[in-house]
Amino acid sequence: MTETKKIRFVQGNEACVEGAMYAGLDFFAGYPITPSTEIAEHLSERLPRNGGKFIQMEDEIASMCAIVGASLTGNKVMTATSGPGFSLKQEAIGYACMAEIPCVIANVQRGGPSTGNPTHVSQGDINQARWGTHGDHSIIALTASNHQDIFEITVDAFNLAETYRTPVILLLDEAVGHMREKLVIPEKGELPIVDRLRTSLGKDVDYHPYLPREDGRLPMSDFGGEHRYNVTGLYHDMWGFPSNNPTVVNQLLRHIVDKIENNIHSITRYKEHYLEDAQYILISYGSSARSAIQLAEDRRKKGEKIGVLELQSIWPFPSEVIREKCARARAVLVVEMNMGQVMAQVKAAVEKPKRVFLANRFDGKLITPHDIKSLLRMVQGRGV
Numbered sequence: 001m002t003e004t005k006k007i008r009f010v011q012g013n014e015a016c017v018e019g020a021m022y023a024g025l026d027f028f029a030g031y032p033i034t035p036s037t038e039i040a041e042h043l044s045e046r047l048p049r050n051g052g053k054f055i056q057m058e059d060e061i062a063s064m065c066a067i068v069g070a071s072l073t074g075n076k077v078m079t080a081t082s083g084p085g086f087s088l089k090q091e092a093i094g095y096a097c098m099a100e101i102p103c104v105i106a107n108v109q110r111g112g113p114s115t116g117n118p119t120h121v122s123q124g125d126i127n128q129a130r131w132g133t134h135g136d137h138s139i140i141a142l143t144a145s146n147h148q149d150i151f152e153i154t155v156d157a158f159n160l161a162e163t164y165r166t167p168v169i170l171l172l173d174e175a176v177g178h179m180r181e182k183l184v185i186p187e188k189g190e191l192p193i194v195d196r197l198r199t200s201l202g203k204d205v206d207y208h209p210y211l212p213r214e215d216g217r218l219p220m221s222d223f224g225g226e227h228r229y230n231v232t233g234l235y236h237d238m239w240g241f242p243s244n245n246p247t248v249v250n251q252l253l254r255h256i257v258d259k260i261e262n263n264i265h266s267i268t269r270y271k272e273h274y275l276e277d278a279q280y281i282l283i284s285y286g287s288s289a290r291s292a293i294q295l296a297e298d299r300r301k302k303g304e305k306i307g308v309l310e311l312q313s314i315w316p317f318p319s320e321v322i323r324e325k326c327a328r329a330r331a332v333l334v335v336e337m338n339m340g341q342v343m344a345q346v347k348a349a350v351e352k353p354k355r356v357f358l359a360n361r362f363d364g365k366l367i368t369p370h371d372i373k374s375l376l377r378m379v380q381g382r383g384v
Helices: 012-023 037-049 060-072 083-088 090-099 126-131 147-164 174-178 246-261 286-300 319-325 341-349 369-381
Strands: 006-011 027-030 053-056 077-081 103-111 117-121 140-142 167-173 180-185 270-273 280-284 306-311 313-315 331-336 356-360
Touching: 006 012, 012 037, 012 103, 012 147, 012 167, 012 174, 012 180, 027 037, 027 060, 037 053, 037 077, 060 077, 060 083, 060 090, 060 103, 077 083, 083 090, 083 103, 090 167, 103 147, 103 174, 117 174, 126 140, 126 167, 126 313, 126 341, 140 147, 147 167, 147 180, 167 174, 167 286, 174 286, 280 286, 280 369, 286 306, 286 331, 286 369, 306 319, 319 341, 331 341, 331 369, 341 356, 356 369
Parallel strands: 027 053, 027 077, 077 103, 103 167, 140 167, 280 306, 280 331, 331 356
Antiparallel strands: 006 180, 103 117, 140 313, 270 306
16 A cells, blocks of 8 residues: 555545545535535535635525536536435536536435435435436436445546536435445546546637537536637527527437437446356345345355346446346346335346346335345245
C-alpha cells in the first residue's frame, strides 16, 4: 500500500461522498432526509474546503433545480435524497433529460410509498428511477453492494453524466448506506475521470448547443460565458429554440433515447460470483447481493452449484447479459427487497421465464441468506 492511498472505515454514504470528491464534484445542493442525510452532512464540510460550493435548499424541488443551473454554468454537480424527495425531483429530472444537462442524483432508498419507513431498508424505487418522469426518455441508474464499489460506481456516475450529457441516478439503499466497512481511496489518476467536454468554438462562431459530434457527444459552452444560447424543457432544435416541427421532435426524442440505449454495452456494469458451473443463479443488487453471495458461498461448501450475478447498472436494463449468463441455469432466483421490480425485467429477458422465481422481502428488514435458502428449497422441491 503506497503512502498516497488512504484507508478509511466509513459508512456507505461517506464512500459516496469520497467518490464524488474524487470525480471532481464542484457543487452540491440538497435537503436533509433519512437515510441520505450523511451525504449532505459530510459534503457541507468537504466541499468548501476544496473550493466547491454547498448549499442547503428549502426543499428537494429547489435542490434539483439548483444543480441543473449549476451544471449549465460548467460545474460537476450532485444532490442526494430518499424516496419522498426523489418523488419531488422528478419534474426537474425530466427537464435535465430534455435539456441534456449532466448531473448525479443519489437516492438512498427507504420504505415507501409516501413517508413509508424512514429508517429501514428497501429497494422499492427501481421502477421510479426509470419511469418517474413522464414522456419517452432513457436513464442511467447504478448501484453497489459494498463501500469500495460505491466509491467506484459514484465516480462512474459522474463520468457517464458528462459523457452522455444526462442525469445519472445512484440507487443505493439504507442498509449499505449506513453500514460501516473498509474503504481504500485510490491514488489520484488511478481511476479515469471524464471532464466536461467544452466546445472549441470561439465567441464569434455560431454555437449549436444540441448538435452532436460524429461520436455522439455534445460539446457544452458554460452558460453565461462566451456563447448566448437557449435552454428549454420544450421540444427544441439544435440551437435550443422551441419547435413543434414533427421532424425536429422525432430526431430529438430518438437522440435522447438512442445516445443511452445504443451504448448499453459501454454503460452496463455487473459482477460474477461462481457462475462458471452454476446450476442455480441468484440475480441481485445493492445490499441484497451481500446476502445472495453469502448464501452461494455457504451452499458451495456443501456441494451445491449456486452462482450470483450482481447487477451494478439497473438502467438501461442489461437484458443481453442476463439472457447469456442464465441460459444454462436450471432456475433463476431474483433476490431483491421489493415486490419483484427487477424480477419482471429478468422474466422478460430470459428464454424460459417460468424458471425465474422471486426471493424477496419488503417489510423493512434486510433479506438474509436464510430467507433466500428457504425460497431456494421451495424451487428445488418442485423438481426444477
